[in-house]
Amino acid sequence: MAKLFVVPTPVGNLEDMTFRAIRILKEADLILAEDTRTTGFLLKHFDIQNKMLSHHKFNEHKTVGQMAMRILGGETIALVSDAGTPSISDPGFMLVRECIRQNIDVECLPGATAFVPALVVSGLPNDTFCFEGFLPQKKGRQSRLKELSGERRTIICYESPYRLVKTLTQFGEYFGNERQIAVSREISKMYEETVRGTINEVINHFKMNDPKGEIVIIVEGLKEGKKGTIEK
Numbered sequence: 001m002a003k004l005f006v007v008p009t010p011v012g013n014l015e016d017m018t019f020r021a022i023r024i025l026k027e028a029d030l031i032l033a034e035d036t037r038t039t040g041f042l043l044k045h046f047d048i049q050n051k052m053l054s055h056h057k058f059n060e061h062k063t064v065g066q067m068a069m070r071i072l073g074g075e076t077i078a079l080v081s082d083a084g085t086p087s088i089s090d091p092g093f094m095l096v097r098e099c100i101r102q103n104i105d106v107e108c109l110p111g112a113t114a115f116v117p118a119l120v121v122s123g124l125p126n127d128t129f130c131f132e133g134f135l136p137q138k139k140g141r142q143s144r145l146k147e148l149s150g151e152r153r154t155i156i157c158y159e160s161p162y163r164l165v166k167t168l169t170q171f172g173e174y175f176g177n178e179r180q181i182a183v184s185r186e187i188s189k190m191y192e193e194t195v196r197g198t199i200n201e202v203i204n205h206f207k208m209n210d211p212k213g214e215i216v217i218i219v220e221g222l223k224e225g226k227k228g229t230i231e232k
Helices: 019-027 036-045 060-072 093-101 115-122 141-148 164-175 199-208
Strands: 004-006 030-033 052-054 077-080 106-108 129-134 154-159 180-185 193-198 215-219
Touching (some): 030 036, 036 052, 060 077, 060 093, 115 180, 115 193, 141 164, 154 164, 164 180, 164 215, 180 199, 193 199
Parallel strands (some): 004 077, 004 106, 030 052, 030 077, 129 154
Antiparallel strands (some): 180 193, 180 215
16 A cells, blocks of 8 residues: 655664665655755665655645645655654654645654764763754744753754854853753764763863764753753
8 A cells, every 4th residue: 555654864874774764765656855966875875766856844835735645646655854764853744744634654664863872872861851953043042942941851952063052052051051961963974973061061172173064962951959940
């Protein structure tokens, strides 16, 4: 029966691709790719010759209905993003929602997601955590930071290397500079690095060493007995 397959792809090292993901990408009638150039490199590496269409945040709201109709018509579609699991801070949610609305079978393969290895190697508690993805850039950012300052679970955020120091500085203002954090970058790649310490210590590190690559920030939750917010 035709269905939508959500297929994770490596966040760095291509050896992290699963045998099943390769098979699905070969067998699907169509691959929806966030960037066909990036996915084209992946397909070429694994000798996958298949049709692709662009499916990204700028066009997904216009194409989900059409893609759902194609699946209802008997096609199997595989959805990929540039790296990691689609719909986790990447396009995909709208298509999954539309398929569910139309009673189309949706299957998500297990696979790469950047925040999981970053959380594990952080050394911070991982029995409970909250995933924030990318924080709001402007509207709502300060109010969200204030809310998170009282969060007792470990906090996970994504960030651009160009905004990292600024974001960490804001974390220091809202969470306190002594809060423990870990910053992981280039996960599974040759220059993978995790920097651990207080917010202040990690800020100083990245002021002296320009961050590069994809960034995951893991922040210690508020400890019992500590005040959780600051006045703004």
